[in-house]
Every structure is written in C-alpha cells, then in structure tokens.
Amino acid sequence: MKCDDLPCQADRLAPLAGYNRTTLPGLRILRSETVLEDVPVLYRPGAVFVLQGAKQGFLDGKVYRYDADHYLAVSVPVPFRMASQADPEHPLLALYLEFDLQLAAEIAIALDAVRETAPARARSLISSPMEPIMRALLGRVLAALADPQEGAILGRGLLRELHYRVLVGPQGDALRAALRQRGPAGRIVESLGRIRENFTAVLSVPDLAAAAGMSVPSYHAHFKQLTGTSPVRYIKAMRLHEARLMIARNHGSVASVAAEVGYQSASQFSRDFRKHFGRSAMEEARWVMWHLNDTTA
Template identity: 40%
Template structure:
C-alpha cells in the first residue's frame, strides 16, 4: 500500500464512520462501508463506477465473476440487477465509494471524445466490467476524496474531479462500452435507452410495443437484443426493477409492504410477496429487517 492509498483509507473511515452508505456533499457520490463478510445477495446498481479502496467484492452476472477491489474498479453501464458478495471484517472493513454516472456529463464528454469513438463491431459487450486501476485514475480518486473531506473544496473542486474521473474511465481500453450506451445506431445503445426508460418509469404501466418503438426494433428483435444485454426478458426485467425499488422504499422510507407493492404497480399484495420471496429468498419483512441491520443511508457529515 502506498502513501496515497493509506491516506485515502484513513479519510474514508472518517467520511463513512458507520456501516452502510454515507452520502457525500456531492450528490453523485456515496461512500460505502461494510464491517462483515456478506454472502451473495441480489442488488441493483444504477449506472455507476464502484471504487473499492479496502476489502473485496465479487459480482456475478451472466455466469461471469467480476472482482472489484483496491486493484480493480467496476463499471455498470446500464441499470442492472445482479448478485454481489462482500469480503470484509471488523478489522479490515470494506471501504469505497460509488460514483453515479451523470448522463448529461457523460454525454458532454462523449461528444468531446468523438475522435476516439471506435466501432464496437466484432467486440463482445457486457453491461458491466471490471478494469485495473491505473496510476492516473488512482491520483484522481485520491484528490477527490481529499476534496470531499473539506466542505469548501467539496463544493468548488470535487465536481471538476468527478468529471475528470468519468473522463479517465471513458478513455480506458474498455471505456467504449460505456460510450456505446449513448449511440443509437447499435443494439447496445438502443437497449440502454429502453433500460433507462424502465428504470425511470417502473411505477407506470409499461407497454412492450412502446419499448420496441423507442428502440426502433420489432418486438422479436427487442426480446433478442434485450436478453443479450440483461440475460432476461423485458417483462422479467421490469418485475425485478419493481421488486428492487420496493425493497429500497421499505428500507429507506419505512414503507409498509402493502404500500410498497401498490407504489411499484402491484394490485395484489400476496402476489407481490410471493414474487419478492422468489427473488430475494425471504419475505419482504424478513428481507428488510436483515438489510436494515447491514445497510443504512446516512446523510453527509
């Protein structure tokens, strides 16, 4: 561990003093801390960059294992449910930060990087990937954490460093996958648009004909390309998003099971509970109790 890494861990411990998630002063950045090993559990990541400074996480998606730790960061290019396990302990807690990808800043950077926009033909595309942490990105993360440790610097300097980190990720050898989410002339970009729509409109009735028209695809083509990106059908993906969102409501807002079911579009609470248990392995009340004991969202200090 070099001097910068040691200082980042010390600062993160102060910025995230308790287990769970702690909101930073900057809206798009959240600190995370886990003080115990956690078995594989279902999670939902918005488009984000996950940087681990201490400890280790393993993500499982489409039969692949993605390790993100002090040497590798994770990029999730579209809203995606997948399984995650955590390696941590009270002596060596997992410490890190999640940078939610701002679509407007991403679009601005992609336009500025138009000269670097290679085609994706012949390349395999995954909705998430792990990449090695290089020295340039590590230095950017170091400066970001230092800026977020002081209120004035957090407000003035942190936004530009956040933008710099997005740039670093985009110019990485795998950054083309993230750039491709904005390209509407390839299937990955079309499905990305559909996923973002579902993520934002999950509480409403979502029509497959409308999704297909948004992607400029036939319904059969929508199913084929959708499954290639998400490993599931549009209907099953919508269901998973609604169940994940309901879990967040019950954890963060103390919403009742009945109200959470109604808010995400279920008319039958019993059907909601059955499908919830099928996805998470236990009843809504038991799952929420467990998650509250592990993950809380604390305000910025």
C-alpha cells in the same frame, strides 16, 4: 497522524456502517464489516471503486471483480447478484460514483470528436484494472473530501475528471457505446429508460419492442445481450427493488406498496419478493437499514 493511502483516507471519511454521504453530489463511501453472499443488487449507472476488501458481481454466468486492483463501471441499471468480503478489523471501504448522465454524455461526445476508435459492443457491467492514474485521482478526490476548502473549490473539477477517467479507461469504449444510445443497443438503453419511467404500469414485451422499432425476437436478443436477463425478469426486478426502498422508507404497508409498483396480487408480490431477496419484505427493509444505513442503494 498523516493519512496517505486510500483505505486510511476513506476510513476517516466513512465512520458509520453503510453508506456515508460526502460533500460532492453523486459520491458516497460505503463501509461494511459483513461478509455478504448472493445479494441481489441494482446499481444506478456509475462506478464503484473498492479501496479495501473485495466484491464480486455475478451476471449471466460471468464474474465481475471489483477490489483494490479493479473497479466496476455500470452503464445502465441492471439487476445482478453480489458477494463481498470484509471483517471488523478490515472493513470493506468503497467509493460509489453515480454518473451525472448529462456530463457523461458530453464527455463521450467530445471524445468521439477527437478520437477514432473501432465500434465497440455496448456492455452494462465492465470490470477494469485500477491504473496508477486512476488511483492517484482517487487520492486527490478523497483529499478534497477531507478539506472543506478544497472540496468547495476543486470538487466539481475532480468529479468531471473522474467521469473522464472512467470513460477513457481500459474498457471505456464499451461503456461509451452504451451511453451513446446508437444502434440496437441504443434502442435497448432507451427502452430501459421507458421501463424505468413506467414500471408501475402494465408493460407488454410486444409494445416495448414496437416502441424500440424491433421485432419481438430481435428485442429479446438485444435486451438479453445488454442486461443479461429477459425483459419480463428485468421489469419484475425493477418493481421488487423499488418496493424494497419504498418499504425501507416506511412508504406504506406491504400491500399498498405492492399495488403501487404494479402488482395486482399482494400474495404474489410477497412470493416474488421472498424468492428474489431471500427474506420477507419487512425483514429485507430492516436488513437494508441495519447494514446500509441508507434507503437509496
């Protein structure tokens, strides 16, 4: 039977609950039959295209919809809360694109050379309307994923076009502003990279502010503006999410993982973990494997 609409195409490519890997790097298809409420997530930079069902992201008092009519773009890793709607008869189906940051930067630079746009404020999360040209591109991407020959020959070009369409989309200016790493927002983006590389070490806000060339009050203000949270809470979320994946991968005992991500007290780690995820570390690890079928989310 011919399959023309996006949900049908995705359904055939994602037979398993959780994340289904594809033949193209950075692309996964999520299948979920569960209603989720108030789930902490930390997405890598990229875009999420919900083809069936609906999701909402909650950050700093704002709601970001990503459903059949909207997609979510993420410029920097930022912790937020998520809810989704799905059921066994109509599972949530979503295509996840993890940005190739070098490719995204190359496209952003090329766009700056040929377009004159007013400076935009960098944003970490952006919900954009699903335009017909994007919907058509997603259909071509899914068709290529279903055909090994097309995927091998056309796949890389389609990935480049997908990056391009996100960066020139309705709110692409705000997304490119974060990727350019210029001005105060650029220094915060660089600081987020520094945190990501050193989150297991002792990190002080004055040291992070100094490395970014900012006063502590200015660093706090610009950090909150981009991420929706404070530096201390961001570092804690980064440690907890990394620990979640390590435990799901059977990396070691809860105590050893707590120490590895920078906690000096295993009991404090357990309290923080339960407060953040609503479950113990082991309960959360089992939930990740059962619902996501993946240890990279």
